[in-house]
Amino acid sequence: MVNQQFTFALHIMTCLAVAGGLMDSRALAASVNTNPVVVRRLLAALRRAGLIETVTGKNGGARLARTPGRISLLAIYDAVESRAILAVSNRKVSRRCRVSCSMKRIMSSISQEADEALRKHLRRNSLQDVVREVGRS
Amino acid sequence: MVNQQFTFALHIMTCLAVAGGLMDSRALAASVNTNPVVVRRLLAALRRAGLIETVTGKNGGARLARTPGRISLLAIYDAVESRAILAVSNRKVSRRCRVSCSMKRIMSSISQEADEALRKHLRRNSLQDVVREVGRS
DNA sequence: CTATATTGTAACTAATACGATTACAGTTTA
């Protein structure tokens, strides 16, 4: 199964930005077309990252903790994705083989650089940019 | 389970570059520390991409089709990875919701740009660069 | 104070992807 947490999270954050106030998990789930519990799990991650606030109880829901212009796509990505985009093999090394002995070090470096390339791009775009795009349909 | 096909493929290609000639799947599997069939599946993908040649029969194996300096990490990546690094949701749209109606288009664009950022980075590095790194251990 | 609506979270299920493994046909060499 492909990991859709970032898409879902961005969708949710965009809804909250457009709404401009509280939205509950049922309404968000209807927009994303998924289950409210799936939404609440993502909301928990976004809250831990300080991007949203949640209100429990009747008439509760979630809202942005800052203005959309001050929330980068990278912040959303970091809130819900933890793994590197290029996995590094952590297998036992074949000691007789020079290549095997070096690969972990080399691949770690490539993986880090790849992540940084992605992060640099995501850092440049804010939730506000996405909201602007919703306008022009 | 994290996708390790690129790491494995790079490891294999580095072995072939260092060997400078034919290596069989058993030797490659020993260096990567996996199963020969896993290696042969990756070799098949690398061959389809024109990066290696394989020789069947006794004393068979695989070797690079070009010099390491003419093989970019992007070529290896493309040979074994097909999916975008940021998945785009392909769910049914909630027609009443403007955000839902726009998200696929917006997310496709973000996903493509993210891929391009990664590809740009991988394009800059060749297998020769990796081989050089094996030296300094 | 009570009924109701909502979050937070645990537990379980189903689907999917991936690596490992077995098996075997086809091919090449000696």
Added chain:
DNA sequence: TAAACTGTAATCGTATTAGTTACAATATAG
């Protein structure tokens, strides 16, 4: 002709993820 390879299909085990049910905790409205 025997041995050593590749190529590939089929199957298994496991990890990850989304979906779902369930329910305690909390807040609001009346």
